[in-house]
Amino acid sequence: MAAYTSLPQPAQRLEALRGRLLDIGYWTPEQIADKRWNIGCVALEITQRCNLDCTFCYLADTSEAVKGVPLLEVFRRIEMICRHYGENTDVQVTGGDPTLRKLIQIVQRIAQYGIRASLFTNGIRATRALLAALCEAELTYRTEVSAPENVVAFPRRRLY
Ligand code: SF4
16 A cells, blocks of 8 residues: 555656657657547547447447438538537547548548547458558547457448
8 A cells, every 4th residue: 555655746747758758759749648638539420331230239220221421511510529629629430330431531621620530440441541541631549440359249240
């Protein structure tokens, strides 16, 4: 128990972290360590369609019946996110599987507003070419892949 009493104060720990990141050349103005935002992350669902059909998915039985939100409406929502929460907000582009839509255009639009796109995909269509194009389009944050082998249930089938 006594070991915990000697920890530096939070501000000092953050200073040490910043120093380390600077030392190894990993500090950038976009670095989120030590920053506070008014919101953690906004999920932007751009489709309910998916190329997998996982047993546990809350979308699986109905996703193919739901029409995609028009691209102009997706753009309107991106603008609204920026207006509400400001630059540097993290926006998780999600679905369904977002790679089934015009993802490059959507990520480019997000970057234009100075907000930061991350991607939540099952990875089926995450080819090297797509990932390279997404980097070009300033997918600035991270890509999370919820590949079937990494989750607790298996897909019933692959749809396409
Ligand atoms: S990959 Fe995700 S969105 Fe697609 S069916 Fe599975 S859980 Fe649902």
